[in-house]
Amino acid sequence: MRLLDTFSLAWGTLATQLRRTVLIGLAMSIGVGAVVVLTALGEGARGYVLNQFAGLGANLVIVIPGRAETTGAAPGVLSGQTTRDLTLKDADAVARLRWVSGVAPLNVGAAQITRGSLGREAVLLGSSASLLRIRHMRLGSGQFLPDGPSDQATPVCVLGDKIRTELFGNTNPIGSWVRIGERRFRVIGTLAAQGQQMGFNSDELVVIPVAAAQQLLNTPSLFRILIEARGRAAVPRVKADALALLKARHEGEEDVTVISQDAILATFDRLLTALTLAVGGIAAISLGVAGVLIMNVMLVSVAQRRAEIGLLKALGASAGNVRALFIAEAGIIASLGAAGGVALGLLASFVLGKIYPQLPILPPLWAIVAAVATAIFAGLLFAWLPARRAAKLDAVVSLARR
Amino acid sequence: MIELDKVSRTFQVGDQQVLALREVSLSVAAGEYIAIMGPSGSGKSTLLNLLGLLDRPSGGRYHLDGRDVTDLNEAESARVRREKIGFVFQSFHLVPRLNAAANVALPMLLAGVAPAERKQRVTQLLAEVGLSERADHLPSQLSGGQLQRVAIARAMSMHPALLLADEPTGNLDRATGREVMGVLEALNLAGAALIVITHDQDIGARARRRISMLDGRVITDA
Known part of the structure; x- marks a missing residue:
């Protein structure tokens, strides 16, 4: 079976159940959007802090009298005994x-x-x-x-x-x-x-x-x-x-301490990047939830479409063909949901950027890519079980039921 | 073309073994026209499902076109179904959201036939069953006879050598039923072996060879 035919057949099924398709896609979108917006906020905070440091001069080296063993703290905190x-x-x-x-x-x-x-x-x-x-x-x-x-x-x-x-x-x-x-x-x-x-x-x-x-x-x-x-x-x-x-x-x-912005900058950078990752990770959980939703709906769909699956098998569809069809359906939903989520996230980031003009809110490319990849991966992963169930359906039994 | 050697099929129903087919041996030559008759539960449908590789025998061997297809794996038997066997069902089994042309094209889609060739063959097949003007119609817009003719066109789309019809006229009135049988018989005359399950004595009488079954056994074959 040709890949394009697989997708067009899968799309045809989704199009006839448009409301259901849109709703699951929306769940996916919200997940992806959340990841995009939250990482954008995290990056915004990071950018803000880095900009503040850059304002002090990125090429700056500061000599402080006294020897301090601590590095990476703010300059004002350092006060060693000086001889x-x-x-x-x-x-x-x-x-x-x-x-x-x-x-x-x-x-x-x-x-x-x-x-x-x-x-x-x-x-x-x-x-x-x-x-x-x-x-x-x-x-x-x-x-x-x-x-x-x-x-x-x-x-x-x-x-x-x-x-x-x-x-x-x-x-x-x-x-x-x-x-x-x-x-x-x-x-x-x-x-x-x-x-x-x-x-x-x-x-x-x-x-x-x-x-x-x-x-x-x-x-x-x-x-x-x-x-x-x-x-x-x-x-x-x-x-x-x-x-x-x-x-x-x-x-x-x-008996002097020499520090540069780099050390401080690197610390803040690490801290805020970790924060962004953590927040993004929490948002990514919603992608897992959306994945489970896809699985749920597709399990129902498999049960509803037993006759059709049986027919396809009688017409010469292998288990692999049937599996590919259901995976393609999930893939399409997840992809559309991810695309919608990116749009949603960018829009929300734009609005937030207007509300907080001092924060450079822009979702990082890696976050968008990661969110989309996670969404599609989750969709495909959770579609596996329903697809397998569909592929295993007995054609004779499925056709006899009507 | 078909060689069944002592084929049995048992089903497990609860803790009871039900013998649906008991050592049926049968041989069918290419291009034959056979009617299988018998009361419900006599094993007709089980036999047809086995012949169509939708089911596997519990015992015995099945040779199709000289090849032992008894133990083919799932993908291989799907391939044989696709290339050699066409199914026609009592309740038509068209995909409701696809129009007539798309339903006819389904087996070719599964076989990976190129879109251009698919289109050309669909046009030809629909013309052969007299439904050229109904190509864009959805199943819900077609009558029973038309639905069955679409299903027949679909069954023939891969030019199978074996056409299996399970009570193809069961849901149709007499006149339409005869019309549909006419289409099937025309295909038989064109070379495809036709095996029809039917309750209808008149239709059975039209076949050149009649097999009656009872309790999973072939009792007459003439």
Whole structure:
């Protein structure tokens, strides 16, 4: 029997029982749709988190004073006992390494910023000109910190968007003087409003040269050194080189921790992928349920069509032919159901994407392929029993019954 | 063409053994026209099912066209049915959702005949039974006689050498019945061996050879 004839005969049977066919197909569709939507959500969450990290710069290597044995935790959590300070000279030395395209030393503190009678507490960030590029910050107006020797405490500052509004309202702040702590700084630029980035609000920042920050905060040591590697591939080398260099500079003692986004990123990636798989797996159970439904309906169908099966056998259909017919029926239902499910899933993903625009909701290709394959596999698997029963029917007995 | 050698068939009904056929020996030449007669339960249908390879004998041997077909496996016997045997049933057994042409084409479909050839042969077969204009009709739109003629066209679609009819006129009125027998006899004249089970003495009388059965045995054969 030709394959095409098998399918057209099977389709003919399904078409005459259209309502039943559509209902089982729908069950399959819902299963496939659930897998597609849930994995799309999982992938959306993963994409969201990865994007947030990418916002920090994928080529970023961070040096933290102190030795921590833990890796992969968020940078803020790491706080080891430090014997030697991480200094500006260390940062300058790191900047001379190969494969390093930029270095931003970092000091963080809180300080009062005032202009006339207006004042508020702000997060003080001491850094260098490279910070703007390395941290993907955007300037609102004016210019960022000037290039120059890192130990030069030029009294200039760049204001975060919220600080700017609170101190200056709608007037142009560029060129005005503000007081930070005990010192006066000239405003040379403002940051564009960027909002929250991995728990770090750039709108409430005041950025000044790192040397000035060290004087203000009265500390010789750095809080972090941010290193930008030349490309993602260079990240491991830069990590190793920076560590070796700082070890040499600190009399052979490895008292700094060097981390990269990669480690954190990889952890989150693994975590969220596992989550997506788990959610998708749970949804896939519904495919099994749909498979059982197919089996059930087909068992009824075999019982109802005994005479037809007997007739086909009398006309020369082998058991294999009859089996193929029933399997083809299940295959058609499962395929149509899977196609409907993919459409359903894509539609639902689209709608969810509209509702949560910040999540990049797009069902991953592997999930669609896996869902469709599972649906068809389940359909065929569960059709096996009814098909076998049909194939085993005794032609004489089946024909005699009417 | 057919050689039955002491063929028996027993059925298990509950804990009772029922002997449906008792050592029936029979030989049929190609192109013969045989009527099998006898009361219900005499084993006629069992004999026909065995001849049509729908059933297996419990004892004895069955040779068809010189080949021992007693112990053929399922797929092989399906193949023999497809190529050598045509069935006509009392209750027609057409597939209700298929039109006349598609019903006629079924055996060719199962045999894997190419669609173009199938179409051509269906047209020819329907013309032979006088139903060319009814090709697109569903079984529900056809009369009893027409249904049986479609069934006959279907039985002949693979040009079988053996045509088995189990009370082909049982559900038809006399006039239609005679008409249907006419179609079958024409096919017999064209070369197919025809074996008909019937209760109808008139129809039995038309056959060149009559076999009467009783209690699973052939009692007269003339």
